[in-house]
Amino acid sequence: MFESAEIDHVIDKATFDAEEQVLREALLEAQYALREQSRHAVIILINGIEGAGKGETVKLLNEWMDPRLIQVSTFDQQTDEELARPAAWRYWRQLPPKGRIGIFFGNWYSQMLQGRVHGDLKKDQLNGAIEGALGLEQMLCNEGTLIFKFWFHLSKKQMLKRLETLKDDPLHSWRLSPLDWQQSKTYDKFVRAGEDVLRRTSRDYAPWYIVAGADANYRSLTVGRILLEGLQAALRNSAERAPLPHTTPLMTRTDERSLLDSLNMGVHLAKADYREQLVQEQARLAQLMRDKRMRRHALVAVFEGNDAAGKGGAIRRVAAALDPRQYRIVPVAAPTEEERAQPYLWRFWRHIPARGKFTVFDRSWYGRVLVERVEGFCAPEDWLRAYGEINDFEEQLSNAGVVLVKFWLAIDEKTQLQRFRERENNPVKRFKITEEDWRNREKWPLYREAVGDMVDRTSTRLAPWTLVEANDKQFARVKVLRTINDALEAAFEKARH
Amino acid sequence: MFESAEIDHVIDKATFDAEEQVLREALLEAQYALREQSRHAVIILINGIEGAGKGETVKLLNEWMDPRLIQVSTFDQQTDEELARPAAWRYWRQLPPKGRIGIFFGNWYSQMLQGRVHGDLKKDQLNGAIEGALGLEQMLCNEGTLIFKFWFHLSKKQMLKRLETLKDDPLHSWRLSPLDWQQSKTYDKFVRAGEDVLRRTSRDYAPWYIVAGADANYRSLTVGRILLEGLQAALRNSAERAPLPHTTPLMTRTDERSLLDSLNMGVHLAKADYREQLVQEQARLAQLMRDKRMRRHALVAVFEGNDAAGKGGAIRRVAAALDPRQYRIVPVAAPTEEERAQPYLWRFWRHIPARGKFTVFDRSWYGRVLVERVEGFCAPEDWLRAYGEINDFEEQLSNAGVVLVKFWLAIDEKTQLQRFRERENNPVKRFKITEEDWRNREKWPLYREAVGDMVDRTSTRLAPWTLVEANDKQFARVKVLRTINDALEAAFEKARH
Structure with a gap:
């Protein structure tokens, strides 16, 4: 979930200065249109890692826009007045009216996360808190409020580097607060809890946006653009009262660096190494599947990837390790008539393996x-809500002991x-290449974007995505097998504790 | 919540026979149209009290409609196959395809309720189960499924009477199952848990319908009509893909008996008794408000009622008992400009009292x-979702220690x-009667229906409605004061345990 935000994103000063100017004007214009129209209130929730630029961004938004139409609320200690009333009262009294923007710095999510990190909010109590938050947000959206939920992120390495750099700098060390030091100790717990909460509260009507926080230029432009596109979409839809206020793209690409680009597509495995490692990993898989601890688990492997990325070959190498009674391969093509008569997840539920399988x-x-x-086979509101539905689905699998591994086999355009061409010239493989493959190829940028959103929105601790560099088929096959084996071993280990 | 279902509803045989014929034909027609259109699947959830006609109704639906297009699923013990997979798998495999009806006899709600009654589902775990159920239902609805959730009800008295009657009847005692006897012991717990779950899972996209189960004719017609109207509405909307599949009225009135009719409007309090009791209850209220246990509570009293039912007079008698610093009266008229710029609950949240107030x-x-x-000031989807939102709101108040009493002051048309007329002829009171009052009077039946739905949907253990017979003002005032006092005392008592 945080993968995209942990790769290096940097915007140089010249680019920033140029873009900032345009963005500011557009934001200001949108802000006045919002006031003019007076149909929507805007709530911006600020969460994430200390030092990832939360405060700076709020400051900047006030500079960019008309601060008279923005109210910033912080929710630290409850006041006496607040303590004497139901917990939500403090939020209700700070709600921005229609036409205005409210920035909630520290909010219901901060409280959940603090509670989880310090252990005073039990897992089951978290369910209640999440139910409450989603209920509130859904109601606000139904009442015309636009909710932007930002998570400002730093990787652990980035966070530690920041502390190191600042602490010895007499001019800047004042920037470090006790919170920074505290968080450096609880980083893992905090991010773990964050992922859990984000996964369960990212809904089509109020999605989370994860922002890489290390580079100020990058994060400022990113937040500004998400906000701008969200406001503009809402203003457009508002006249016709469209059902979905959030029709903004899920992730604004501030730079051209996506997770897929960060892969080293040159990796390669020599033939001899391949043979040795393949046999080794296949043996390991065979053994793990026969392990008696497997009786408490099931295994699901998902293969997605570019056309001709080698999914079939990788799957065959996995299957080769196993007794056919242990596994089942489900090829997914266009749904059958029976499947079309059901909710889209139905055709996958029916193939969920029993324990041991x-x-x-x-x-x-x-x-x-x-x-x-990409093809427009379903409406935007349908695929927008699918991220949450899929995360729910996978959480159910995971809770039932299913080990879930998901592969995106990536090749570059040239390799494809x-x-x-090779397929076309090979009489045996000719059937594998169709007109449709060539058409898909033209939509490469659209797929690239869809893959990015998919990984950002559905790669979770419970069910992580593994991006596989597949220009070299041998490397890819070994990586796939090894990932499956590692996941099984980790699950067995975890169950022991 | 169960109030309406606990008053006697009886349909005589002649009426039933006549209506049944019409209903059957219409249901059959709707069923075929559903298959023809093939855009919606229908799921009917059957829950409620043993002996309230669950099995009989399912049998009847199969007789009335084409049983080849209905599949009935029971979910008792999990099979081996089911136990080896995630819990929801058993429901997914039984989902009806589009164009068909699936009846789920024993379902996710039965499991929650059993778990609560037998104590193996903790309160916090219930949150997770409810989150899961709502997630599933919302997804199904988004995918075009119509969900009807029926709760078949018997009051405790009705339930015990049924057991008494059947047990000594050699011809019918076989009808009693071990479940019946078991439930007779856990009735209170079961209904309490039921109310809790129904309140939290009745949503605009999948509302609960509570059906009085004692009279077979009444309950059969009621279920049949709700189903019919729901199907017809969905078929109508389907062409235009309207956002809300459920546009069926909330409660089909199978007979003309509503909760309001069951009030004895002739009750009367003699002047001397009134004076004595009024003073007594006022003194009691003054004392309770000064009780030190009040520091952990706040009190909210809601007054609704017919025009000229005497709300103002009753409120004055309550206030007369108190120090003005302890209470605040919030008259609610048309919202101000500031209030219109906020979600509709905002203007009430701002007046929520602090503890002790x-x-x-x-x-x-x-x-x-x-x-x-009634006046169409908001769209149907807005007031339809309001029941759930209001229940959430009141649950939050209640969880924070707020004691909530809600009064509907009822008078009959003649008294109004x-x-x-009296007001018109009285120079001092003349300002109290306007054109609008006369117009409202013409909408008496619409208000009557709205009041019925309101009480059915929002009278809960946490925040019950009290219907006040207000033809006699003196009786009404004393009843109001006494109800407030009883509620405070109960809250103090409960807090002690």
Whole structure:
């Protein structure tokens, strides 16, 4: 979930200065239109890691826009007046009216996270808090409020580096607060709890936006653009009272660096190494599947990837390790008539393996947010709500002991072209390449964006995505097998504790 | 919540026979149209009290409609296959396809209720179960499924009477199952848990319908009509893909008996008794408000009622008992400009009393489901979702120690006319009667229906409605004061345990 925010994003000063000017004007204009129209209030929730630029961004938003139409509320210690009333009262009294923007610095999510980190909020109590938060947000959205939820992120390394740099700098060490030091100790717990809460509270009507916080230029432009696009979309829809206020793209690409670009596509495995490692990992898988601890788990592997990325070959190498009675491969193509008569997750639920068993999905429920999104096979509101539905689905699997591994096999455009040509010239493989593959290829940028959103929104601790560099098929196959084995071992280990 | 279902509803055989014929044909027609259109699946959840006609109704629905297009699923013990998979798998595999009806006899709610009654589901765990159920239902609705949730009800008295009658009847005692006897012992717990779960899971997209189960004719017609109207509304909306599949009226009135009719409007309090009891209850209130246990509570009293029912007079008698620093009266009229710029609950949240204090709302948030509904000041989807939002709101108050009493002051049409005339002829009171009052009077049946739905949907253990027979003002005033006092005392008592 935080993967995209942990790769380096940097915007240089010249670019920033140029873009800032345009953004400011547009934001100001949107802000006045918002006031003019007076149909929507805006709430901006600020959460995330200390030092990731939360305060600076709020300051900046007030500089960029008309601060008279913005109210910033902080919710630290409850006042006497607040303590004497129901917990939500403090939020209600600070709600911005229609036409205005309210920035909630420290909010219901901060309280959940503090509670989880310090252990005074039990897991089951968290359910109640989440139910309450979603109820409140859904009601506010139904009443016309636009909710932007920002998580400012730093990787652990970035966070530690910041502390190191600042602490010895007499001019800047005052910037470090006790909170910074406290958080450096609880970082892992905090991020873990954050991921859990974000996964369960990112809904189509009020999605989370995760912002890489290390570079000030990058994060400022990112927040500004998300806000701008969200406001503009709402203003457009408002006249017709469209059902969904949030039609903003899920992730604004402030720079051109996505998770997929951060892969080293040059990795390569020599033939001899491949043979040795493949046999080794296959043996390991065979053993793990026969382990008696497997009786308490099931295994699900999802294969997605570019056309001609080698999914089929990778799946065959996995299957080769196993007794056919242990696994089942489910190839996912266009739904059958029976499947079309059901909710889209139905055709995957029916193939969920029993404990002790293994199902390989050759393409999967992610079709909803990939091909169906890109090709327009479903409406935007349908794929927008799918991220939350899929996370719920996978949480249910995980809670029942299913070990879930998800692979995106990535190749670059050049490699794909090469493979397409090879297939066309090979009489045995010719059937594998169709007109549709060539058409899909033209939509490369759209798929790239969809894959980015998918990974950002559905890669979770319970069910992480593994991006596989697949220009070299041998490397890819070994990585796939090793990832499955590592996941099984980790699950066995965890169950022991 | 169960109040309406606990008054006697009886449909005689002749009426039933006549109506049944019409209903059957219409249901069958709707069923075929559903199959033809093939855009919606229907799920009917069957829950409630043993002996309230659950099985009989399911049997009847299969007789009335084409049983080939209905699949009945029971979910008792999990099978081996089910135990080996995530808990929801058993429901997914039984989902009806589009165009069909699935009846789920024993379902996710039965499991929650059993768990609560037998104590193996903790209160916090219930939150997780409810979150899961609502997530599933919302997703299904988004995918085009119509969900009807029926709770078949018997009052405790009705339930015990049934057991008594059947047990000594050699011809019918076989009808009693071990479940019946078990439930007779856990009735209170079961109904309490039921109310809690129903309150929290009745949503606009999948509301609960509570059906009085004692009379077979009544309950059969009621279920049949709700189903019919729901199906017809969905079929109508389906072409235009309207956002809300459930546009069926909340409560089908199978007979003309509503809760309001069950009031004995002839009750009367003699002047001497009134004076004595009034002083007594006022003294009691003054004392309770000064009780040190009041420091942990706040008090909110909501006054709604027919025009000229005497709300003002009753409120004055309450206030007369108190020090003005202890209470505050909030008269609710049309919202101010500031209030219109906020979610509709905002203007009530701002007046929520601090602990130790008392707020009287002269009209309240129930305007949303009364005047706004009847006059069309808000869209149907807005007041339909309000029941759930109001229940959430009141639950938050209650959890924070607020004691909530809600009064509906009821007079009959004749009495209202009389009072209107008196007001017109009285120079001092003349300002109290306007054109609008006369117009409202013409909408008496619409208000009557809205009041019925309001009480059915929002009278809960946490925040019960008290219907006050107000033809006699003196009786009404004493009943109001006594109800407040009893509620405070009960809260103090409860807090002690």
